[in-house]
Amino acid sequence: MKKAILGLVVLVAFVAASALAGDYHTGGTLNCAECHVMHYSQTHGYEADGSGLMTDLGLTGPYHFLLRDEINNLCLACHDNQSFAPDVLADDGGIAPTNGRQAGALNRDNVAPYFDATGHTLGSELVAPGGTFQHTPGGLNCIDCHQQHGYGGFVAEGNNPYRNLLYSAGGVSGPGVSYAVGTRDATKDVYEVSAAEGGDHYDIQNVFFNEPTQTASGYGAWCKGCHTDFHGSSSDANMRVTGAPVSTQWLRHPTADADIGGAATGGHSDLAQLGAAAYRVQYMSSTGEWGTWGVAEAVTSTDLTPSCMTCHKAHGNTRAFGLIWATGAANYGENGDGTSYQVLCSQCHVQGG
Numbered sequence: 001m002k003k004a005i006l007g008l009v010v011l012v013a014f015v016a017a018s019a020l021a022g023d024y025h026t027g028g029t030l031n032c033a034e035c036h037v038m039h040y041s042q043t044h045g046y047e048a049d050g051s052g053l054m055t056d057l058g059l060t061g062p063y064h065f066l067l068r069d070e071i072n073n074l075c076l077a078c079h080d081n082q083s084f085a086p087d088v089l090a091d092d093g094g095i096a097p098t099n100g101r102q103a104g105a106l107n108r109d110n111v112a113p114y115f116d117a118t119g120h121t122l123g124s125e126l127v128a129p130g131g132t133f134q135h136t137p138g139g140l141n142c143i144d145c146h147q148q149h150g151y152g153g154f155v156a157e158g159n160n161p162y163r164n165l166l167y168s169a170g171g172v173s174g175p176g177v178s179y180a181v182g183t184r185d186a187t188k189d190v191y192e193v194s195a196a197e198g199g200d201h202y203d204i205q206n207v208f209f210n211e212p213t214q215t216a217s218g219y220g221a222w223c224k225g226c227h228t229d230f231h232g233s234s235s236d237a238n239m240r241v242t243g244a245p246v247s248t249q250w251l252r253h254p255t256a257d258a259d260i261g262g263a264a265t266g267g268h269s270d271l272a273q274l275g276a277a278a279y280r281v282q283y284m285s286s287t288g289e290w291g292t293w294g295v296a297e298a299v300t301s302t303d304l305t306p307s308c309m310t311c312h313k314a315h316g317n318t319r320a321f322g323l324i325w326a327t328g329a330a331n332y333g334e335n336g337d338g339t340s341y342q343v344l345c346s347q348c349h350v351q352g353g
């Protein structure tokens with residue numbers, strides 16, 4: 001159900017006032033009124049003169065947990081076509097996502113170019129491929145993946161994960177995706193270069209993936225919560241013929257525990273091939289060798305490993321399966337600059353040139 005969005009005027013102030021670099025909707029930036037309303041009625045805003053309107057109320061309430069709207073609509077009131085928060089749904093001619101969006105775009109309405117087949121579909125009641133997760137009735141929503149309150153201290157798990165992602169996506173208790181902002185911490189899964197919210201906080205050029213454990217991927221393990229069979233290490237039988245020589249005989253594409261160029265012979269992935277790409281796809285590195293954006297340069301690290309973010313946008317984009325068609329020759333944006341998905345493979349593999 002769609003509804004009119006009327007007066008979201010004061011949110012910029014909240015962003016500006018935010019003290020917690022890298023996090024929003026947690027601790028000091030968890031502003032209850034952005035999402036909850038006490039009586040399903042609100043005549044004026046929170047300033048003494050009545051100004052300062054908050055998120056509009058949906059038309060078919062009251063809603064569970066005193067929410068202002070049904071969950072996807074509630075979140076999209078700010079996260080679609082607004083200037084003060086990342087637009088996460090399609091790109092429907094409203095306010096362009098000026099700061100870039102590492103996660104890409106969700107789809108909902110099966111309208112070109114954001115068809116249902118281009119990534120995660122809000123409201124979908126389908127079973128997650130490779131797993132058993134299914135949100136029925138109701139369909140896929142934001143809090144199947146994100147914790148609405150962040151993890152603000154009272155939760156035993158400890159620090160808030162990257163992008164407030166759930167610790168237990170798909171009901172599977174995971175370690176969560178850890179991160180650090182401003183200063184690289186090689187023990188965390190993600191390094192966000194920009195410490196400031198707003199700005200370029202969500203730009204692909206400012207998000208890098210460490211590899212704290214050489215045999216694992218925090219990001220891949222998180223996706224595995226729903227896509228159970230698609231992730232594991234080289235010694236897991238769902239991924240590889242475990243007795244075969246190192247880095248060979250994969251049964252599913254590696255998403256951890258496989259180094260680019262790690263299989264010495266036989267036409268496997270190749271570091272020289274990767275070095276020829278000026279705009280590389282994202283991969284994990286324990287040494288922080290992600291390349292310089294726009295520069296083709298020799299690769300010296302032998303620890304670079306693909307994972308889900310190498311090939312897919314987490315929310316989706318305009319390509320089938322949310323795949324990133326990145327040739328490596330140009331700034332590829334969220335959809336990729338190529339004309340087919342093969343160009344993505346050619347960043348690491350020599351087959352096809």
Ligand code: HEC
Nearest residue numbers: 025030031032033034035036064065067071074143148149
């Ligand atoms: C970004 C939106 C958002 C903000 C901000 C927010 N909430 Fe919530 N809250 C939700 C959603 C969505 C649910 C429903 C969760 C569900 O359906 O399981 C919820 C549920 C709750 C619940 C039910 C128990 C639980 O944790 O699920 C309580 C209590 C609650 N919120 C209190 C608060 C308080 C107090 C604040 C401010 C300190 C706050 N919320 C801020 C979105 C928000």
Ligand code: HEC
Nearest residue numbers: 075079086088101102103104120141142145163202309314
């Ligand atoms: C299937 C899981 C999933 C669903 C559903 C989902 N998200 Fe996300 N979201 C993610 C992941 C994973 C990331 C981080 C991806 C990355 O950095 O590579 C993310 C990132 C984000 C970001 C940071 C912006 C960016 O481009 O990096 C925002 C904001 C966000 N999500 C909001 C939402 C909202 C609002 C909804 C519902 C309308 C939603 N998400 C639904 C998984 C999901």
Ligand code: HEC
Nearest residue numbers: 116117118119120121124126128144169223226308314321
């Ligand atoms: C909470 C469960 C959940 C999590 C976590 C999750 N997914 Fe999904 N995913 C689904 C469901 C359900 C579908 C099928 C419905 C749809 O396409 O939205 C799906 C579909 C997909 C598709 C196919 C999309 C298409 O249009 O054919 C891809 C690709 C995908 N997921 C990748 C990922 C990646 C990468 C991650 C981790 C960043 C992830 N998923 C995390 C539930 C999840």
Ligand code: HEC
Nearest residue numbers: 022023024034055074075078084085142146148163197198
């Ligand atoms: C009243 C407006 C508003 C609503 C409603 C809202 N958000 Fe946000 N959200 C924001 C703002 C503002 C930011 C910070 C923007 C920035 O960093 O530039 C943000 C940031 C985020 C981020 C990124 C946090 C990070 O640490 O990087 C996620 C994820 C997110 N929101 C998810 C949600 C979800 C899920 C809901 C619904 C339960 C929701 N939001 C509802 C305004 C809103």
Ligand code: HEC
Nearest residue numbers: 129220223224227230231253254255306307308310311321
């Ligand atoms: C090397 C690139 C690559 C990596 C890494 C990768 N994928 Fe994929 N994925 C693809 C391609 C390409 C497809 C489209 C189907 C095909 O050609 O195999 C796909 C399809 C999917 C689908 C849809 C399957 C279906 O039945 O329609 C899901 C879900 C998915 N991937 C999830 C993931 C998750 C989760 C990870 C990380 C654990 C991951 N992928 C890592 C390239 C990749």
Ligand code: HEC
Nearest residue numbers: 247248249250258259260261263268269283306344345348
């Ligand atoms: C970021 C680098 C990277 C990208 C991009 C990439 N791969 Fe791979 N791929 C690897 C690594 C590392 C391995 C592990 C074995 C090796 O080195 O070949 C691998 C293994 C494979 C294997 C199995 C080899 C075996 O011995 O079992 C196939 C097939 C494959 N990739 C196909 C693809 C396809 C198709 C694409 C594009 C959708 C793709 N790859 C994209 C790095 C990558």
